[in-house]
Amino acid sequence: MTEAAGNIKLRVEGGATSPKRRDLGSVSSTLSEWLNDHHIFDAPVTVEACTLPVGTGVANETLFARLGWEDGRSPSSFEVVVRIETGDALFPVATVDRSARIISALDGIAGVPVPKILAHEQSAEVFGAPFFIMSRIAGRVPTDNPPFHAEGWVAELDEGQRRRMWEDAVDVMARIHAIGLDRVAFLDDPVLGRSGLEQDLHYWLAYHATTAVPSSPVIKAAEAWLRENFPERPPTELAWGDCRVANMIFDDRGNVTAVLDWDMVSLAGGESDLAWWAVMDITNTISAGIERLPGFGTPHETIARWEQSRGRPAHAMEYQLVFAAYRMAVIMVRLSKLLRQGGTLPDANAQHMATANPGIQYLATMLHLSDEFEVATPWPGLDA
Numbered sequence: 001m002t003e004a005a006g007n008i009k010l011r012v013e014g015g016a017t018s019p020k021r022r023d024l025g026s027v028s029s030t031l032s033e034w035l036n037d038h039h040i041f042d043a044p045v046t047v048e049a050c051t052l053p054v055g056t057g058v059a060n061e062t063l064f065a066r067l068g069w070e071d072g073r074s075p076s077s078f079e080v081v082v083r084i085e086t087g088d089a090l091f092p093v094a095t096v097d098r099s100a101r102i103i104s105a106l107d108g109i110a111g112v113p114v115p116k117i118l119a120h121e122q123s124a125e126v127f128g129a130p131f132f133i134m135s136r137i138a139g140r141v142p143t144d145n146p147p148f149h150a151e152g153w154v155a156e157l158d159e160g161q162r163r164r165m166w167e168d169a170v171d172v173m174a175r176i177h178a179i180g181l182d183r184v185a186f187l188d189d190p191v192l193g194r195s196g197l198e199q200d201l202h203y204w205l206a207y208h209a210t211t212a213v214p215s216s217p218v219i220k221a222a223e224a225w226l227r228e229n230f231p232e233r234p235p236t237e238l239a240w241g242d243c244r245v246a247n248m249i250f251d252d253r254g255n256v257t258a259v260l261d262w263d264m265v266s267l268a269g270g271e272s273d274l275a276w277w278a279v280m281d282i283t284n285t286i287s288a289g290i291e292r293l294p295g296f297g298t299p300h301e302t303i304a305r306w307e308q309s310r311g312r313p314a315h316a317m318e319y320q321l322v323f324a325a326y327r328m329a330v331i332m333v334r335l336s337k338l339l340r341q342g343g344t345l346p347d348a349n350a351q352h353m354a355t356a357n358p359g360i361q362y363l364a365t366m367l368h369l370s371d372e373f374e375v376a377t378p379w380p381g382l383d384a
Contacts, residue, residue: 024051045069050063067080083096097130142245147288161295164255165296166296170306174309177310181238196234200266235270241273321379325379362379
């Protein structure tokens with residue numbers, strides 16, 4: 001493995017993660033004017049309403065807009081999603097340009113449903129930042145807050161319906177990992193390393209370094225372990241990144257109708273996604289004191305389903321699980337800093353998030369550091 005991380009400088013912008021306070025009426029009129037001036041559609045439109053999504057996401061500014069045709073055609077209106085680049089920089093390189101490029105690259109691939117990019121504005125003249133517009137896909141999204149395992153529409157389904165959701169979600173994930181590298185060549189960054197996994201590791205090491213906060217001894221130990229135990233045959237394969245059920249849209253039959261949120265996309269390989277799925281699943285169930293809903297498989301069952309769908313075994317999962325827990329840990333460290341700066345999280349809560357978040361506690365368990373670090377929510381293993 002090369003030693004690129006120390007020389008990488010990530011784009012970190014000012015600002016803090018905090019609720020956006022745009023005047024939605026003003027957004028509607030501005031967006032109407034822009035759409036028509038740029039002839040985005042084959043007839044003039046009016047933005048009839050703008051609303052904010054609820055229940056998911058902290059990293060991006062997202063708006064829903066209902067557009068009406070001015071020529072009286074039927075149906076008279078349709079909905080789109082507006083994604084505006086944030087200066088809060090939870091994910092410093094996750095620009096809207098990069099997100100629009102990956103979604104466009106995947107458009108039309110059978111079995112990997114994504115929204116269609118309708119427009120992309122790279123200047124900051126309209127909303128103070130670049131943005132893109134994509135189709136809004138019909139269906140329902142499992143919520144993060146509260147976790148869908150605790151309450152909401154998913155909990156109201158029967159076990160068979162939930163099983164269908166889980167199976168299709170895992171199968172779609174496996175199909176993402178089978179996509180040829182020629183479609184996503186722009187993700188390759190040889191400066192960061194020879195393989196996709198090495199590039200992603202160096203990105204996350206630099207990500208934490210640029211957060212500029214005192215590092216937990218557990219995080220430091222994890223960084224050393226990840227360098228020393230790097231796999232001999234690292235993958236270079238498309239990885240979704242923020243891979244979980246709550247970043248998918250489902251129809252009433254439990255089929256995935258769209259895969260969302262590509263802010264963490266990389267070439268780190270399918271096992272990277274499997275490990276992230278596992279740590280997110282455990283965080284929102286076992287570690288939260290919430291029983292996993294019947295119908296959803298354990299992380300071990302998810303890996304087995306993926307192996308069957310992908311047609312090959314998962315490799316180096318111990319390494320990938322440590323790497324996933326590390327990513328979770330450093331994301332929450334950075335998020336705690338941004339929320340504290342934005343005045344949306346009290347100092348005591350931010351301190352706990354930065355020093356004892358689930359990712360750090362999982363790392364302490366995985367790396368056998370429990371004697372040096374008090375663990376309240378240990379990593380329970382893939383069968384939990």
